[in-house]
Amino acid sequence: AQEYRAKGYWAGSTLGALLREVADRAPDAPALVDRAGTRLTHRELADRADAAAARLCELGMSRGDRIVLQLGSGWE
DSSP states (O other): OHHHHHSSSSOOOOHHHHHHHHHSSSSEEEEEETOOEEEEEEHHHHHHHHHHHHHHHHTTTTTTTTOOOOOOOOOO
16 A cells, blocks of 8 residues: 555556546547447536435445445446
C-alpha cells in the first residue's frame, strides 16, 4: 500500500467518490458503450452506483463496511 500511495496509484478515495467526482465534472459525457448498444453518461453511471449502494444498505450493509466484488465482462 505504501508503494502504491507513493506512486500515486492509490489515493484513498472510494470507487463511489471517484465516480461522483467525474460525474460532477462531466455529467453528460459518455462513460460507457457496450456492444449491445447500451450507452450511459457519467451522471447515469454514478446514479446507478448510488442506487446499488442504497440497495446494499437496505440489505443491512453500513457505511464503512467492505465487500468483495467479482466483476464480469459486461457493463452491469
